[in-house]
Amino acid sequence: MKTKYKIGSLLFAAVVFMASSFYTLPYYVSKPGMAKELEPIIKVENGFEEKGNFMLTTVRMGKANIYSYLLAKASxxxxxxxxxxxxxxxxxxxxxxxxxxxxxxxxxxxxxxVAYKKHGLPVNYQYKGVYVLNIYPGMPADGKLLPGDRIFKADNKSFSSSELFIEYVSNKKEGENINLTIERNNQTKDISLTVAPFPDQPSKKGVGIGLVDDKEIMVDPEVTVNTEEIGGPSAGLMFSLEIYNQLTKEDLTKGYEIAGTGTIDPNGEVGPIGGIEQKIVAADKVGAEIFFAPNEKGIKDSNYNAAIKTAKDIHTKMKIIPVDTFDEAVAYLELLPAKK
Structure with a gap:
């Protein structure tokens, strides 16, 4: 009888544990992710090889349940x-x-x-339409368009920029129909919507989507970047270094394992990111020797200062290098002695 009671208690506890693990809290937990070599996922046509590696760094982010929340509190x-x-x-x-x-x-x-212009090569863009990022609840697009849809025609008209598309839609009268031609899951379809005012901005009209340009970059030699399901902008700096290195005969890695993080804009400016501490931990785990961190013009609570603090705390031998621009990172690497 006692044995049956114990088994029943264990089964009940297991069911409670499983059920509670699926109940999410209004929080997200982030933890150190991975440091991934970029050469296998970035390919410049006839690009030069490198002796070392450039690596992007990531954090793992997920919704918190009671157990991951308590673990994060203790970590x-x-x-x-x-x-x-x-x-x-x-x-x-x-x-x-x-x-x-x-x-x-x-x-x-x-x-x-950034990489191609630094190498003195021309860069052109081909505009493909607008890319739907989000849908405003209660607006005409709600339930008809989805995030990720590509709109490439409105009333059978093509546009050369998202600004012209927005201007065309906003010039429509309230209640007037607009026919959008979209691509979703590699299939083309027409969707008719009615222009309406935004609930929180009655003077502003539209169909209720947040959008950005959908465009393709045209460069020679061709380059492919296969990031699969990795999201966010924080690998920009490291992407630009890997691409530039494959375009350049002299190997900038000099045989070192080089990690880093930071956004990149078209002018080569490096911007701050979240989770710098976890990225330092991830880079150290795979033996990175150099880490580029956004300097943010030297402000007190910069990514660089947070990275330095974490590096000291985990006793890593990795060098933390502050950068504000792509050119600064390249200049550092050009002066770096080759690894013996």
Missing amino acids: KYQEIYPVDVIKRDDESDEEYTTRQLHLMESSKLNAIE
Whole structure:
């Protein structure tokens, strides 16, 4: 009888544990992710090889349940964030994922532009339409368009920029129909919507989508960047260094394992990112010897200063290098003696 009672108690505890693990809290937990070599995922046509490696660094982010929340509370290099810090107001999980993947796509385009221009090669863009990032609840697009849809015609008209598309839609009268031609899952379809005022801005009219340009970069030699499902803009700097290195005969890695993080804009400016502490831990685990960190013009609470603090705390031998621009990172590498 006691044995049956014990088994029943264990089964009940197991069911409670499983059920509670599926109940999420209004928080996200981030922890050290991976440091991934870039040469296998970035290929410049007929590009030069390198002796060392450039690596992107990531954090692992997920919704918190009671167990991951308590574990993060007890862990030094796990962080807890309220949902509204990670996601925008009324942003669905699908919209958040779409936004992160688009930020990664923009990061890749900026990195290619910076690297090719640094090498003195021309860069051109082909406009393909507008890319739907999010849908405003209660507006005409709600339930008809989805995050990730590509709109490439309105009333059978093509546009050369998102600004012209927005201007065309906003010039429509309230209640007037607009026919959008979209691409979704490699299939083309027409969707008819009615122009309406935004509930919080009655003077502003539209169909209720947040959008960005969908464009393709045109460069020679060709370059491919296969990031699969990695999202966010924080790999921009490291992308640009890897692409530039494959374009350049002299190997900038000099045989070192080089990690780093930071956004990149088309002018080569390096911007701050989140989770720098976890990225230092991830880079140290794979034996990185150099880490580029956004300097943020030397402000007190910069990514660089946070990285230095973490590096000292985990007793890593990795060199932390502050950078504000792509050119600064290249200049550092050009002066770096080759690894013996």
